[in-house]
Amino acid sequence: MDLKKVLIIEDEKSISDIIKFNLIKEGFEVETSYDGKDGLNKAETLNPDLILLDVMLPMLDGFQVCKKVRQTSSVPILMLTAKEEEVDKVLGLELGADDYITKPFGMRELVARIKANIRRTDLIDKLKKEPSNIKDFGTLAIDLNRYEVRKNDLPLELTLREFELLKYLAERENKVFSREQLLEEVWGYEYYGDIRTVDVTVRRLREKLEDDSSDPKYIMTKRGIGYYFRRP
Incomplete structure (x- = not known):
């Protein structure tokens, strides 16, 4: 069986080395890069199964790398952010990152996050081979498989997260879910981030789905509670 390949883009070699050591021990193939420009090049040429991407990088920062990767690839991106910089987490998600983990982090948690994101991608690849299963909402059609x-x-x-959130809500029309419920159900594991992760993903979805994202017709807000999907 082919090993899953993780690309680590992290300029602090000591951090990169210890992550690499632990991932190899867990059975991953690992490539490393220490600046954004080289990391972007490797992301485009090595076809990794997941990118572990630091925010603060020389040459190109993590946000620039994330944005450029997302123009051509749906590979899972897990961003490393400084604990005190909440804005980094939100901006990373806005640019298409699938997940983030704050420094300092436990290696067990990091490995769990990596495995969860790769498993999700593998499941989707398998589902894509299944027959179409389309939910029709008039001008909007969602192929669940x-x-x-x-x-x-x-x-x-x-992005994968955007689709999974849309799918989850669309399969449960008119049912309202809190942000905490969506984090647990859609993100699929105990999530250590804050609930703004859901708000950011909803905002990105609305920008893509809606004619006017400020006046949504599909993903609706229930003030003080959460979100639900409505058939127009």
């Missing part, structure tokens, strides 16, 4: 969304018959480019 193939992880594809079309609006007015044109494909929409969603």
